Amino acid sequence: MKDSLTNHVFFSTHFTQPDYHCASAIKKALRNNGIKYSDIKRAKDIWARDYMPVQIAPKTFVCYKYRPDYLLNPEERMQYITTKFYDRESILSTPEKEQCPILQQEGVELRNCDLVLDGGNIILCGNRIILTDKVLRENCSKTKDEIVAELKEAFRVEHVIIIPSDPYEIEECSKYDELPLCHADGILAPIDDNSILISDYGNDEKGYVTELKLILSKFFEKENIHEFKFGDKRTDNSWIYINFLRIGNVVLMPTVGNDENMNDADSICDQLALQQLKDILGIENVIPINTRYLTLENPENNGGSLHCVSWNVYIDDTDN
16 A cells, blocks of 8 residues: 555554653644544554554555564563564454454455564565565575565565665664664655655765665666765764655654754754655655654664654545
8 A cells, every 4th residue: 555545644552652752743743634543552662663564455454474583682672572463363363452443344354474574674666565685584494486476475566676684774783782673664765656765875885775776777767766865964864764654645754853953964954855855755745753862862762763653554434
């Protein structure tokens, strides 16, 4: 289901905690634009994108095995693995007080995909699905051909595009002896069915963007592969903008600048990103949401942004 058709957003109840200052700003922006939002009850953490099923048609969702390596080690992180959306059987047996009603409505098809996946590593773009090579590592008991075939069948796509994981993320995580997320939604985002947007990697000493473009050019026209470009205004936090959230013709864009000093480096980059996103998406209603605490400063649960904490879907209002 393309983002431009979605009309409802879900958030984990964990995201309502007072520490997440941006939660109220997000919900205010949604209310002001007539977009409904609801809670996901009894999930284990705030990162709803990663464990929620993927909507591929108005009443069709794909479930998958959510068992990410970065939550399996060390062992105490396993408490954050939400399993109740793991497959059709788990969803249908969920107690009423923990339900996500849209998934249990009459006529909804829940398709099981027998692969270990993270929702943040699933980018749907027209008849294509894009994932990082994390999908190969976490399903190493199967061949690449088997994995590709299962993805095509479950998500009903013609092409499966597997891109290299972000080497800069891997390098940064190695400094702290952490496992990287390796999510595609921290690298690129769909613009429409035939266009893609890549994050700004600056000087890119590793040649990562060149490699990405080479792979993507086999599936997209070159003129439809776009990039954020900040030049000498780029900061270490400029990667955040690719994690925007689109619902219909409304876009919430994460920012990390100082709201009280619009001349600091991050704030300047925020302003540049805002105009670029308007131009690239062709949408004027792009709303900045400061997610600095969520993304950079929260010692317990940082590293993601607006796309990561949300689950946007299409709900047919006539069913209500």
